Amino acid sequence: MNRSVLRLLYVHEMKMLLRARRTVVMAVVLPAVIMPLMLYGQKYSAGRRVRLLSATTYRYAITGPLADRVRGLINQTRKNLNDSPDKESERLKQFKFVEINVANVRESLANGEIHLYLETMTGEEADKLPPKNESGSRRSNGSRSGTATKRIEGVPLFTVVYRADRDASDNAHDQMLALLRMARQQDSQSSLIEHGFPGDPKQLFSVQDSSVATHGQVTGSLVGRFITLFLVMMMFTGGAVASMDIISGEKERGTLETLLTTAAGRSEIVIAKQLAITSVGLVITLIQGLNFLLYIKLRVIALPKDFDLQLPTGMALTLLVLFIPLAATIASILLMISTYAKSYKESQMYFFPVYIVSLIPSLAAVMPGISLRSVIAFVPLANVSVAAREIMMGRPDVLMILVTLGVMVSTAAYLMRASARMLTREDLIIPAHVEAAEFLGGPRLFQKRVLRWFALMWVVTFAVATNVPALASFQRQLIFNEIVVMLGAVLLMLWTYRLNPIEALSLKRVKPAVWLAIVFSIPSGYLTALGVFRIVNVIIPAPQQLLERFSEDLIPKSMPAWQLLLYIAVLPAICEELAFRGILLSGLRRKLRPAALVVGIGLIFGLFHVTLYRIAPTAALGMILTAIALMTGSVFPGMLLHAGNNALGVLAGDWFSPEMLLWSHYAAAAAIFALSLWIIYRNRTPLPTR
């Protein structure tokens, strides 16, 4: 990486963006101007509405046999408003009502002469009416009838008839209802007192609340829920205009080809463009943040009561460290959209769906019950959203924040590399042509698509496990995951890309010494893993409750041993090995070096074992199985080791407990395991890789 070239390109990109009137207006000026205009407009119209409604004198009429009684109640209650200090009375005092006499109340309501009328009925008349829903019902003329509770037989009924489509009528009805409820309360209270009740029935007992959280914690929780969402929205909307100009615009102007023929490397071009997008996104986020502070200062935006945002340096720095890869990830996504699109217009078309999809994981912090100590830590954007909430609530989980950081940095690096690769795609530079792999299909296209297949398989496995109750049982979920998802996808890939099954699934014989080594590696590997787990548990203790639940989930007590072995040992060994060490390894091995294959396939294997505490050990097992497949060139030894390891997981608990073993036992097991791997290495018939 040539830093001076990178700096030159970055300055060049920024110069181009700042000189583009369209970009500056769309990305900086418009959001900065529109937001206050909208807020002022909204505040002005709300204020005007309140002023208008409070200045209006609401006209009403009363009909029916109990008109006098209602009139008396209303007058009495309005008089009493002056003696009541509560908020409701204060509010009702602002509104002016006047009763007028009209010949036909319906007509008067329709032509706006009155805002509402009160229809009174005696108990007998009301009892004859057809029954209504408790929450109110709609009349044939469309007006709403507001009886909130079931009417006791024989009591009179007062109906407020109004027009919900007219602001003043609707508002008048709200106030009249409130006034009538207050009248009812006062009426019933005086009845109780008349019948000997000693005081106000509201004073029988007192209710109050008390939160032990500080204002700072409450504010942190509130801001923490939305800060990532806000950032993602700002970065996307701010960076989008810049990103569209930066590649799609260059394509349109014909300058991309000029740039690609210079001595600058593709990665330097991409990084400079990403830095420019990130800079624009951050500047716009900053402007919007300052805008909000200004609105708060000018009282355009009202903060919640007792708002007290505390952001100590450590907390701010942790958030910043998490937000940097977030910004880089968003910049990469935007750059990829812009590179993929053939024109400015096309990139605008792609932007909106990508933006909406990216907002979904950012909402994770708003969802109740989601903790960072779960699979969410591995979901980009969602993990930062939840981590930011936990940090701002003052409950940072250091280990999981590190995991989040690792995932985000890897995501940003992967997307950065992918966008650099996109700039070498000829079909994106010269749009009339199709990439050879896309056109020819078959094994070359398979190599390009295999990771997408596994991403889809992961989504299906995860979505079904959490959303389909019919597949929630142990057997059904295993059968679905192993046979439908794993085996089904393997067969579908073989068919779709016309792959040779023997070649693609590495169905090859191995030397007898390898089988011997595998047989030894099963118990020794299992004990080594137990030893490693005990050491790790000393450093990072896994919650006991979680471990118990995990073993309950995995091993149902009532199931016969042969069935357990079938479901836990045999089925996963066959299906998962065909999927991960067969088809996935076959798809990736020409593109990656052996070490990257071992780590990558191991991690993907781990991610399919959704619970967090299963990901790390299964990823380690996945790495060993991938290494064995690479060394032997066959999927079969891994199948035996996988089945043996899982079988021991089911049965070994009945034979001994890990605490019975000494460290020397673990050391001996590790030595035998290492020896087994060495034998496999010595008898290797490796798969060709990059």
Add this chain to the structure above:
Amino acid sequence: MHAPVVVRNLRKIFYDEGRGEVKAVDSVSFECHEGEVFGLLGANGAGKTTTLRMLSTILTPTSGTATIMGHDVVSSAQGVRKNLGFYSATTALYPRLTTRETIDFFARINQYPADLVEQRVEYLIDRFGLAKYADARIEKLSSGMKQKVSVARTIAHNPSILIFDEPTVGLDVLNALDVQETISELRSEGKTIIFSTHIMSEAQRLCDRIAIIHGGHILACDTLSGLRDTTQQHYLEDIFVLYVKAGQETV
């Protein structure tokens, strides 16, 4: 000693949704010598631009090899681009930069010695008579001026190899003559120039050797007098038609 440009059996296959597999360039081989203008003469769609795009590393060859100043176009793409100035109708200028900024940017990005850039920029502004427009944005310039800035940015880093892909397309006679004159001057400075065109008179006037390309194949490659001797035709247009017809019959 290798020639500055060596092309061996270069092939490029495209996959087009409408036409299927298209062999845009098929087993093209040639060499260019120092200080010569090598002409690629062919009709539209003959494979000239694809060949030159492979030489400038924008496209990757399907097979075959090509080296520019000893750098392979696939394995040492950046080395190729450092030694190359690429000019084509599709390589536009940044409209929001000024003339001076454009030449300065391309000199620096192509790693011309930093302490000499300013001097080089002034020299090129002076050479192409751009002083009056040095601080004007490209978007404000006339097409003739833009053409001059384009040539200036192509040679900003003083590369040994220059590729001009149909540089006179869309230019009026005077501007086209200006470009041809510049190419002649660059040859006299010892540059190796690959010049593609479909205009016979240009090829005749400028090129030391001419390769006639058609349907992705090079049908003939010689000096103009060599081509005349072989075909017994005087006019390049007749020579071209003769080869193309013979090529079509062979196909």
